[in-house]
Each structure stands twice: as C-alpha cells, then as structure tokens.
Amino acid sequence: xxxxxxxxxxxxxxxxxxxxxxxxxxxxxxxxxxxxxxxxxxxxxxxxxxxxxxxxxxxxxxxxxxxxxxxxxxxxxxxxxxxxxxxxxxxxxxxxxxxxxxxxxxxxxxxxxxxxxxxxxxxxxxxxxxxxxxxxxxxxxxxxxxxxxxxxxxxxxxxxxxxxxxxxxxxxxxxxxxxxxxxxxxxxxxxxxxxxxxxxxxxxxxxxxxxxxxxxxxxxxxxxxxxxxxxxxxxxxxxxxxxxxxxxxxxxxxxxxxxxxxxxxxxxxxxxxxxxxxxxxxxxxxxxxxxxxxxxxxxxxxxxxxxxxxxxxxxxxxxxxxxxxxxxxxxxxxxxxxxxxxxxxxxxxxxxxxxxxxxxxxxxxxxxxxxxxxxxxxxxxxxxxxxxxxxxxxxxxxxxxxxxxxxxxxxxx
Numbered sequence: 001x002x003x004x005x006x007x008x009x010x011x012x013x014x015x016x017x018x019x020x021x022x023x024x025x026x027x028x029x030x031x032x033x034x035x036x037x038x039x040x041x042x043x044x045x046x047x048x049x050x051x052x053x054x055x056x057x058x059x060x061x062x063x064x065x066x067x068x069x070x071x072x073x074x075x076x077x078x079x080x081x082x083x084x085x086x087x088x089x090x091x092x093x094x095x096x097x098x099x100x101x102x103x104x105x106x107x108x109x110x111x112x113x114x115x116x117x118x119x120x121x122x123x124x125x126x127x128x129x130x131x132x133x134x135x136x137x138x139x140x141x142x143x144x145x146x147x148x149x150x151x152x153x154x155x156x157x158x159x160x161x162x163x164x165x166x167x168x169x170x171x172x173x174x175x176x177x178x179x180x181x182x183x184x185x186x187x188x189x190x191x192x193x194x195x196x197x198x199x200x201x202x203x204x205x206x207x208x209x210x211x212x213x214x215x216x217x218x219x220x221x222x223x224x225x226x227x228x229x230x231x232x233x234x235x236x237x238x239x240x241x242x243x244x245x246x247x248x249x250x251x252x253x254x255x256x257x258x259x260x261x262x263x264x265x266x267x268x269x270x271x272x273x274x275x276x277x278x279x280x281x282x283x284x285x286x287x288x289x290x291x292x293x294x295x296x297x298x299x300x301x302x303x304x305x306x307x308x309x310x311x312x313x314x315x316x317x318x319x320x321x322x323x324x325x326x327x328x329x330x331x332x333x334x335x336x337x338x339x340x341x342x343x344x345x346x347x348x349x350x351x352x353x354x355x356x357x358x359x360x361x362x363x364x365x366x367x368x369x370x371x372x373x374x375x376x377x378x379x380x381x382x383x384x385x386x387x388x389x390x391x392x393x394x395x396x397x398x399x400x401x402x403x404x405x406x407x408x409x410x411x412x413x
Contacts, residue, residue: 013179014038016186027070030075032123044239046258048069051070052067052070054073107138118144119158124162139169144171147174148175211274211278212260219271222281261276278291288357290358296366297318302318315365316344319365339372351365351375355377364376
C-alpha cells in the first residue's frame with residue numbers, strides 16, 4: 001500500500017503559490033505536510049526555475065535567510081527518506097539543529113500561517129512558544145489564517161496559548177480556504193502591479209541567470225537534436241511527465257523551451273540558452289571556449305571537449321582505466337574498486353555542473369599515485385572568482401558526497 005498518492009494534481013492555490021515563488025514574492029515555505037504536490041508542480045512547470053527542498057538534516061546547510069532560490073522546508077522530515085515524524089512521541093519536539101536555522105527567519109520576517117490547525121507540540125511549543133523571547137516575540141507579526149473565523153474559542157488551545165505569549169503581534173485573519181486566499185492574493189497582486197513602485201526599465205520577473213540566457217550566435221542547428229530528443233524523453237519518463245510516444249521535432253523544441261534549454265524571442269526565433277548549448281551543442285567550445293576538461297596522467301595532459309554528456313562519457317571511460325576492480329576473497333568473493341565508482345561519478349558531475357562557464361579556466365582532473373584531484377573554477381556570490389577542489393583518496397566512502405568526510409574540499413558552494 002502506498003503511503004502517499006503523489007498523483008494528486010496541484011490545486012489553484014498551489015499554482016498561485018508557485019507563481020509567487022517565481023516572482024520572488026514568497027521566498028520560504030515551512031510545511032508540516034509530507035506530500036510533494038507543490039515541489040512536483042514547480043519541477044514540472046519550471047515555476048520557479050529552482051526550488052530548494054529542505055527535507056533531511058543533511059539539507060539544513062542549504063537553508064538561507066535571504067535565499068536566491070525559493071525554499072521549501074519539510075518540518076517533520078521526508079517519507080521518501082524514512083525520516084518522517086508523525087506519531088505521538090515524534091511530534092513533541094523538532095530537530096534542535098533545524099530550530100537554530102529557523103530562528104532568524106522568525107525574528108526578521110512575518111509568519112503567515114495557512115491551512116494549519118496548530119495541534120502539534122513540536123511546532124506550537126518547541127518551535128514557537130519556547131523560543132518566542134529569542135525572536136523578539138515575533139516583532140514582524142504572526143498572521144494566523146483561519147477558515148471562516150468567528151471567535152477565539154474556535155482556535156486550538158495551543159494556538160490560543162501562543163497568542164497570549166506574543167500579545168498584539170498575533171493577528172487572526174478569516175479566510176475562505178487555502179485556494180480562496182491564494183486566488184484573492186493573486187488578484188490583489190495583479191491589480192496593484194502597476195501601482196507598485198519599480199525602477200524604470202524593470203519587469204515582474206527576475207533577471208535570467210548566466211545559464212538561462214540565450215547563447216549568442218547559437219541556433220537550433222548547432223544542437224545535437226537527436227541526443228536532445230533521447231535524453232529529454234528519458235527525463236520525462238523518469239518524472240512521469242506526459243509526452244507523445246512519437247515525439248516530433250516540434251515536441252522536442254517545446255521541451256527545450258519548457259525546461260529553459262531554449263528561449264523564444266519576440267520575433268518567434270528559438271535560440272538555445274547557455275545551459276541547452278552546453279548540454280546538447282555539437283561543439284560548445286566554439287562559442288564557450290572555457291568549456292573544456294583537462295585530464296592529467298603521469299604529467300601528460302589531454303583536452304576533452306564536446307558537450308557535457310560527451311565530456312562525462314569520456315571522463316568516465318578514462319577513469320575506469322585507472323579504477324579497475326580486483327577480487328576480494330572471503331566467504332563470498334566480491335569485486336572491490338580502489339575508488340568507489342559512484343564517488344567518482346558524483347564528484348565529476350559536481351565539477352561539471354557547478355563550474356563557472358564564463359571563466360577560461362578549465363576543469364582539471366589530475367590522476368596521482370595516491371589520489372585523484374578534481375578542480376573547477378566557480379563564481380562566488382559577490383561576483384569574484386574561486387575554486388572548488390575535491391581530493392579523493394582510495395577507499396573513500398561515496399555516501400553523502402560531496403560532504404562525506406572521505407572527500408576533502410575547499411570552497412564548495
């Protein structure tokens with residue numbers, strides 16, 4: 001029996017919420033739910049382009065008080081990772097490390113509560129009431145949205161206790177329901193958009209990041225559309241996205257646009273984005289010269305070019321030559337690799353994906369007698385340059401890469 005039915009479609013409220021996140025009006029969502037309806041909708045529709053899902057303790061380090069990308073925090077863990085907390089004992093308290101990460105949010109931002117009854121001690125007592133003084137009694141305000149609210153007695157006793165603790169910073173807002181509230185907020189946002197003060201020349205949407213911008217002088221003809229068709233259809237199948245069984249060229253173009261791998265100009269010309277060009281370009285180095293990998297072995301350097309898929313295949317083949325398994329004899333003989341293949345693959349993928357493609361510095365893979373070093377250039381949040389470096393000694397554990405203690409690194413973002 002399935003614990004959750006992930007095929008439930010997103011309601012209009014979820015759709016409006018995704019649009020608010022795309023427009024950066026809503027930046028952080030805290031939820032006690034376990035379903036993935038909202039993240040699935042965002043991923044399928046690319047609104048917002050990226051959603052940072054915080055669902056396990058290893059994700060806490062990604063939580064930001066002023067995030068660039070929208071954040072979705074599962075307060076009670078993840079069913080998928082078997083970390084969900086839902087029985088009587090488990091809902092008495094939250095992870096203390098998570099609470100420490102959340103307190104700056106509660107101090108510096110208003111808290112709008114929608115669709116939550118307030119019956120769990122872990123949220124109402126352990127998170128909100130016990131730390132009220134540390135967050136200056138929610139000086140930015142708590143707006144508790146209740147369906148057809150009439151009197152305070154209709155609120156849960158824990159909610160009433162919380163209201164007593166923070167005094168006038170607590171406000172009850174009567175709403176028709178989650179979907180109804182989001183539809184009203186959407187209408188209000190649209191009706192007041194023209195009246196909102198904005199610098200001249202700006203619009204409602206955030207500026208495109210480097211990889212989302214159109215690649216100058218690139219056209220669909222510069223892409224390997226056969227590879228794009230195969231890989232995009234595989235991606236859609238993996239995430240249960242409906243596509244025609246026999247995808248036409250127009251279907252492929254639509255998928256490229258849908259996943260921000262291409263953009264359409266006002267004159268209806270479709271051009272690859274830098275991301276699309278790097279993934280599926282026939283030879284991306286013609287327009288992005290720095291998109292190369294240098295493989296160093298015994299002091300000799302070989303340059304690997306082509307698109308990211310070509311480079312990943314070439315790197316994997318090269319590393320396999322230096323990572324041949326041997327048989328470990330015991331009660332049951334088994335093959336053992338000097339370097340766990342998954343550790344190598346994840347580190348290589350991180351180097352290719354997180355490098356700064358505006359830099360002329362290549363990714364460097366140096367195979368040494370006692371380790372493999374992988375370095376790549378990256379751009380810091382302040383616009384400066386930095387370098388990621390992974391040192392993989394033989395026998396490294398691949399669990400939790402790249403943060404596993406078997407892999408040392410500097411400057412990882």
